[in-house]
Amino acid sequence: MNEKLALYGGPKAKPTPALPMYPGGLEIGDEERAQVLEVLDNKYLFRYYGPANVQSKVAKLEEEFAQRFGSAHALAVTSCTGALITSLVACAVGPGDEVLVTGYTFFASCAAIVAAKAIPVIVEVDETLTMDPEDMERKITPSTRAVVVVHMRGVSCNMDAVMRIAKKHNLIVIEDAAQAVGGTYKGKSLGTFGDCGCYSFQYHKIITAGEGGMVVTDDDRLYDRCMSYHDTAACWRPNRFAEQRYEGELFCGTNYRMSELTGAVMLAQLHKLDMLLENMRKNQRRIAGQIENVPGIKLRPVNDPEGDTGICLMFYLEKKDQVSLFAEALQAEGVPAAGVYNSGLPDWHIYAHWKHVLEKKTPTPEGCPWTCPYHTGEEVTYSADMNPNTLEYLSRVVHLDIAPQMTEEDCDMTAAAIQKVASALL
Template identity: 75%
Template structure:
């Protein structure tokens, strides 16, 4: 048994750790060229400018949707805006309940509230994505839809989720914020439900600092998303109010993407396959290296082929082991951390969503929770302990990012560190 670095031994990993900005760290000549074109043309708004130019946002939407195999792409200013627009477009509104998991960035849940519906929070299973069995249990006459979050880069059990949705006539919005380029049984994530939503915020695989996208195969959902994301699509050049069909014309918000963002994203999209290949290669090398490590169980994945490789998550057999294990890994030079600790706030775990748990609203009317249109007799209520499986699983898991910039040597040192620490502490 080797002496752990935390006890004075030599570090297993002596190379520096990259921050997790996969596409961000690669920003280079192509992004500069695209952005300079926008600036040189003074064409900063997608619908008009002093010169007649092709919109970068439009070009990005077209290229993104084509790459993923969707009929429509609609660029937005964020994934939160994409989620709100999609939910509204799918017909979610006052009185509806929408199911979401308790392990996601809380924006997935907040978007439901912003669409004036009531979030119902279900358990994750060992994959740390939506547990279909718990979804079935929490369906009520008021349930309108499901937000399926492909959390930390891996696909939900989409066969089971789509079967439940079909049985109960629910809409499905896929939250692919953390899983761009991921697949499920050969289909790109975001193309399986009614709509798929993506984030290009700086921590995401491809990025312009901020940004989002909706993809859908349904032209009506696209038109309604278009309306909601752009104050009734007032700049849409191809039809004015009179030409809109019933259900297309209504007031919306402004979640439009700017041409500068579209320019950066066009260049970043060209990097997606390379980034995914590098993260997947690194992830595989590490997982292979710890496959037989006693006391460590790598998170199972619904379709391992579809994992984007953005991270490594593994379980220990007791939550008490997590903090010492993570501290020992850090001392070895590996940037790893536990995921759930009731005392440490984290916006990704429902037990910390005080604004949801306590139903905080900007006015005393308490919309959407006290809604005369809510079809269920009892009000929806929340408790930090209501999803024990989620907390139990997250309490035993260790997480580390897998930057695409990592080398094979980095990966081998991480394997060495995990094996060294597991031999003493797992």
């Protein structure tokens, strides 16, 4: 029995309003207000000093974050892009080096490599929409120094395979967990497998202060070097002007220091992380359980379902031509779904739209890093169709955000909408 699609004038399967995807942002309330007011009342707005003798919110956030994620060190910065650049520089990745990164990630993961003056090499994703370990290994050359693995749309990469290949080829591993804060792989926090892990607190992310980021590492020296780069004023040093304690501790850095106001909001948000994860996972599983056997739909396989943050639900249709009408029909039913890759629609999460990389656009005319004389390998080249598997998977996938604020009724109506559209269109 096919009910008439809302797209063609039938009743909506989900008449309740769609919730915007600001998981932590929509939970901002008394706790964040109290933390921020404390900062203002103390007039203590800079982490390293102020008129009152109080503990820095940023320092407290780092302490709690490191503990929650099981890492020796956490360093708060202004964004995940800043965290990625800081990590790459701290690991001494730079001129002459090639760095692997997947072609399905927000463009910033790739731009950070260029900002660190290294050359990005774009790797395929597999059906999990995270790094394809086979293609990762295939794209390693004598110039490859590091890999930026992205835990894309809330789920882990195949970290066993990634770490095994990285070890075999002596590669530095930087994890981009911007979209997967709180996710795990085999029980261990994403971001804590590699040399450095990076997180985003931008407004669309799981926990947020509008902007912000974090680096974690277990390595004491890498931590020093991250601090060195993120605060070139060396306020973090017990004696700023003292000689460096070892070669490589001090160098010209930048300023990615997190403000106390951001730290205050983030402290309150960190305390809400487990609640947000629990709700998103519950909602995602409730919907997935109702659609997993729908003919013509295949749920995105996940490397470790237990550790999925639950921020979204992605499923494949058999043919890419089915996707736009399917998504349009879901939207009409009241479910804001979307396809992912469409060559005609610009989206900076897919390498084929990274025009500035494909065309090697640089801020200065000499073309660094692509013309770097320290790069001795073959020239790295790009084209929009260089990673066909990535485009094929992304052109067949439908994406739905899963807000933690959805009710059980919202979830059931979402599942009913997917069933209805599938039975009418597939």
